[in-house]
Amino acid sequence: MHANKVIQATLRLDYDQSQVSILTSFVENAATCYGLEPSDALDLTLASEEIFVYLCSLASQKEQIELRCRHGGYFVELEFDFHAGNFDLGAFNLTASQIIDTTSAQPETGLLIASRLVDKFSFFKHDHFSQLVLRKEKSYPIDQSAPFPLVKTLKDFLIREPEPEELKLLVRHVRNEYDPCVIPLSFQTPGKIADMVQYGVSRVAIVVDKSGAIGGGILWWWQNAKLVEFWGPYSFGEPESRVISSGLVEYMISSIARTTVVGLITISPSPKLPLEYFEPFGNLNMIAPDRDICRSTCYYRHMQEDSGSSVWAHQLVKDFLTTEYEQHVFARQIRIVTNEGENVSLTSVIATDIDKGRAKATLKPIWWGKDDSKLIQTYIKALLKEGLFNIFFEMDLGHSWQCYFTPALLESHFEPCLVLPYGGTGDILMFQYAGEIII
Amino acid sequence: MTRCSIEKLMPEYIKNFEAYTPSKPDAELAKIYNCKKIYRLNNNENCLGPPSKAIEVIRRFDPKRAAVYPSGDSYYLRLKLGKKFHKDPNQFLVGNGANEVIGFTLKAFCEQGDNIITADKTFAVYEWTAVFSGIEARLAPLKDFDLDDEGMLELMDDRTKIIFICNPNNPTGTYWNSQKLRQFIKRVNNRAVIVVDEAYQEFVEKEDYPDSMSLIDKYPNLVTFRTFSKMYGLAGLRIGYLVGNLQIVDIIRRTCIVYSVNTLAQDAAVVALDDDEHVMVTRRLVKEGKAFLAAELSKIGLPYQCGEGNYAMIRLPIDDGLAYRKLMTLGVMVRAMTGFRFPNYIRVTISCPEAMQALIDGLVKIL
Numbered sequence: 001m002h003a004n005k006v007i008q009a010t011l012r013l014d015y016d017q018s019q020v021s022i023l024t025s026f027v028e029n030a031a032t033c034y035g036l037e038p039s040d041a042l043d044l045t046l047a048s049e050e051i052f053v054y055l056c057s058l059a060s061q062k063e064q065i066e067l068r069c070r071h072g073g074y075f076v077e078l079e080f081d082f083h084a085g086n087f088d089l090g091a092f093n094l095t096a097s098q099i100i101d102t103t104s105a106q107p108e109t110g111l112l113i114a115s116r117l118v119d120k121f122s123f124f125k126h127d128h129f130s131q132l133v134l135r136k137e138k139s140y141p142i143d144q145s146a147p148f149p150l151v152k153t154l155k156d157f158l159i160r161e162p163e164p165e166e167l168k169l170l171v172r173h174v175r176n177e178y179d180p181c182v183i184p185l186s187f188q189t190p191g192k193i194a195d196m197v198q199y200g201v202s203r204v205a206i207v208v209d210k211s212g213a214i215g216g217g218i219l220w221w222w223q224n225a226k227l228v229e230f231w232g233p234y235s236f237g238e239p240e241s242r243v244i245s246s247g248l249v250e251y252m253i254s255s256i257a258r259t260t261v262v263g264l265i266t267i268s269p270s271p272k273l274p275l276e277y278f279e280p281f282g283n284l285n286m287i288a289p290d291r292d293i294c295r296s297t298c299y300y301r302h303m304q305e306d307s308g309s310s311v312w313a314h315q316l317v318k319d320f321l322t323t324e325y326e327q328h329v330f331a332r333q334i335r336i337v338t339n340e341g342e343n344v345s346l347t348s349v350i351a352t353d354i355d356k357g358r359a360k361a362t363l364k365p366i367w368w369g370k371d372d373s374k375l376i377q378t379y380i381k382a383l384l385k386e387g388l389f390n391i392f393f394e395m396d397l398g399h400s401w402q403c404y405f406t407p408a409l410l411e412s413h414f415e416p417c418l419v420l421p422y423g424g425t426g427d428i429l430m431f432q433y434a435g436e437i438i439i
Numbered sequence: 440m441t442r443c444s445i446e447k448l449m450p451e452y453i454k455n456f457e458a459y460t461p462s463k464p465d466a467e468l469a470k471i472y473n474c475k476k477i478y479r480l481n482n483n484e485n486c487l488g489p490p491s492k493a494i495e496v497i498r499r500f501d502p503k504r505a506a507v508y509p510s511g512d513s514y515y516l517r518l519k520l521g522k523k524f525h526k527d528p529n530q531f532l533v534g535n536g537a538n539e540v541i542g543f544t545l546k547a548f549c550e551q552g553d554n555i556i557t558a559d560k561t562f563a564v565y566e567w568t569a570v571f572s573g574i575e576a577r578l579a580p581l582k583d584f585d586l587d588d589e590g591m592l593e594l595m596d597d598r599t600k601i602i603f604i605c606n607p608n609n610p611t612g613t614y615w616n617s618q619k620l621r622q623f624i625k626r627v628n629n630r631a632v633i634v635v636d637e638a639y640q641e642f643v644e645k646e647d648y649p650d651s652m653s654l655i656d657k658y659p660n661l662v663t664f665r666t667f668s669k670m671y672g673l674a675g676l677r678i679g680y681l682v683g684n685l686q687i688v689d690i691i692r693r694t695c696i697v698y699s700v701n702t703l704a705q706d707a708a709v710v711a712l713d714d715d716e717h718v719m720v721t722r723r724l725v726k727e728g729k730a731f732l733a734a735e736l737s738k739i740g741l742p743y744q745c746g747e748g749n750y751a752m753i754r755l756p757i758d759d760g761l762a763y764r765k766l767m768t769l770g771v772m773v774r775a776m777t778g779f780r781f782p783n784y785i786r787v788t789i790s791c792p793e794a795m796q797a798l799i800d801g802l803v804k805i806l
Contacts, residue, residue, distance in 0.1 A: 253782040254559070254780035254782065257779070259455075259457055276756050276758070278758060301758050301777075302760040303777055303778075304775075305462065305774075307462060308471030328764075329765050329768060330764065331471040331473075331767075
């Protein structure tokens with residue numbers, strides 16, 4: 001990932017509700033210091049209070065919790081690290097039916113309240129500890145400036161990273177000339193993009209000529225250490241636009257070529273995308289918060305030489321995987337998981353990664369149990385009710401137990417849509433909810 | 440609750456660094472990609488193998504010597520190198536491949552806050568070694584496939600300690616001639632160590648190609664790297680060396696890991712240096728291979744970049760990673776060039792006729 005100095009503050013507390021004011025003072029001060037408006041800082045503070053109270057209700061007094069508040073440029077993030085052993089992980093089935101009612105007095109209600117106060121809420125289970133991450137984004141004004149005149153065709157140009165004002169200009173040009181389906185939501189707020197770039201969350205390259213005219217650009221950001229998602233390339237003017245588009249794509253690829261990145265993907269490809277650099281890698285329907293549907297083909301580029309590997313899979317998706325791997329020439333030995341009467345857990349645990357800006361929720365399995373089907377259907381209902389229409393399930397084919405979720409997913413109208421090589425411990429098989437949207 | 444303590448111990452520059460993942464062994468790849476034979480065109484190895492005298496030394500190696508430490512400073516090889524190149528044996532440092540002497544040099548001259556300069560599209564190990572040592576790597580973009588002397592000079596400041604020049608450049612095959620190299624050395628004016636990596640020097644037949652070893656007595660900041668992995672076909676034994684004037688080599692020696700070069704490699708390298716016939720035969724094979732490749736690539740309409748060295752780059756109309764996978768299913772292993780920042784290019788070793796034909800057949804089939 002883009003190296004950037006991490007600015008953060010850390011607090012370690014005993015699990016004792018009497019310390020809640022220490023926690024809230026810490027969070028509010030740090031969030032304000034890191035640039036959140038007072039009302040946003042208050043939301044994050046309230047969310048942290050809910051989490052802390054909830055954790056205190058479950059933990060032993062001997063343990064400590066570590067809280068980190070991190071300055072992310074366009075957001076402030078809180079990380080709670082705690083020992084997983086003390087908790088019923090089922091509580092993190094965030095949207096499970098019994099905690100949907102926020103008026104109830106159950107302790108788990110606090111988790112749901114916290115999730116609604118922030119922009120992103122994630123739960124991770126590591127080997128030795130668990131982690132809750134809350135993210136609150138800064139508020140930015142929506143750009144409503146008048147349309148810009150068309151950009152002239154550039155003759156002699158170079159590709160480089162932009163100054164902040166050039167970046168904002170690029171964003172306005174793109175919004176003026178491209179379909180909203182192929183533009184990231186953050187382009188509505190140029191200030192946010194400028195902060196994302198400044199803090200290394202995203203990178204942008206632009207094409208400029210000697211007079212400073214901007215002929216196009218491309219934006220990319222790290223979904224995680226292995227996967228980069230990009231938007232663009234955007235270019236203005238003909239016929240040089242093809243040269244510009246290729247130049248932008250090559251610039252981006254070269255800049256991540258010697259990093260941890262394994263894959264490069266665009267899920268809403270620009271019409272100027274030079275296809276010779278990518279492979280079509282599956283289709284997605286992305287539903288905007290206003291319920292407009294953008295149908296698109298994902299394009300992917302594998303950044304490394306593939307030496308082949310093995311994956312686990314359920315028999316029900318074997319054909320899909322075989323076709324995908326053959327089509328993209330990924331040498332994979334598919335090992336089928338079996339159920340041979342062994343004892344299994346009664347309850348499943350699924351974490352959610354919620355991205356309100358894109359009306360998107362990604363379900364990530366933590367534990368598999370017999371109630372998987374019921375839990376998934378409960379999730380679907382709850383997430384749709386929250387306006388999160390784009391529901392994905394991320395199955396890591398490096399963990400055999402995750403494949404047990406397959407029948408329940410297919411019964412619940414999830415469809416396999418995408419395989420991301422080495423996206424997790426093994427390849428990631430993405431499912432997308434394709435059922436009715438009933439709220 | 441504290442986060443995993445091992446992570447906390449890691450320096451930031453290591454956290455952001457991706458380990459290099461080498462290819463699996465050929466036998467494993469053949470199984471994975473379901474091919475009977477693999478033509479290795481990915482590592483610029485010599486398809487003729489080591490010189491015949493080196494083969495003989497390897498065959499006759501007494502297994503009992505495996506129990507005895509090797510010469511810690513490659514004593515006899517340094518004597519041989521001194522004699523062959525008319526230098527003091529102490530001007531040579533031998534390493535476990537030229538990669539190891541890159542590390543020695545970097546450790547000898549760089550500390551936190553310093554920087555090295557190299558090209559953006561060149562042999563990656565200079566950049567990697569710097570980055571995972573916490574040293575800034577400044578990259579000058581190539582100009583028309585060639586290292587940009589002006590660009591490198593512009594990147595220099597008072598914390599620049601080493602400039603790495605790969606000559607001829609891997610993977611483009613371009614080279615700096617004598618005049619350009621001398622001019623560059625003069626303009627650097629002793630402000631930084633200049634490393635000229637001549638891993639492919641033995642393949643070059645151009646008359647204006649510089650013999651940087653002849654310049655080291657005149658320029659105390661000049662160091663030359665060479666290897667036995669390419670022309671001399673000893674890649675599997677890992678042996679390379681550096682040469683400079685006594686003062687600079689004495690400094691680098693302080694960071695040298697002794698006993699890192701095994702006995703067999705030292706013995707084979709000593710006799711390999713005598714085999715001029717092997718060099719001539721290899722050069723002929725490479726020359727013919729390049730002519731064949733040029734003709735065939737022109738027929739199928741694929742642009743290519745081929746200069747000095749035993750390799751060529753081919754521009755493809757598809758992702759080079761996909762081309763790598765498709766060619767592997769046909770038993771042809773090439774180097775995908777995304778990692779060298781040349782997207783949609785592959786680099787191929789100029790190898791024996793059978794392998795070159797397999798490459799062309801493969802390209803026709805996958806495109």
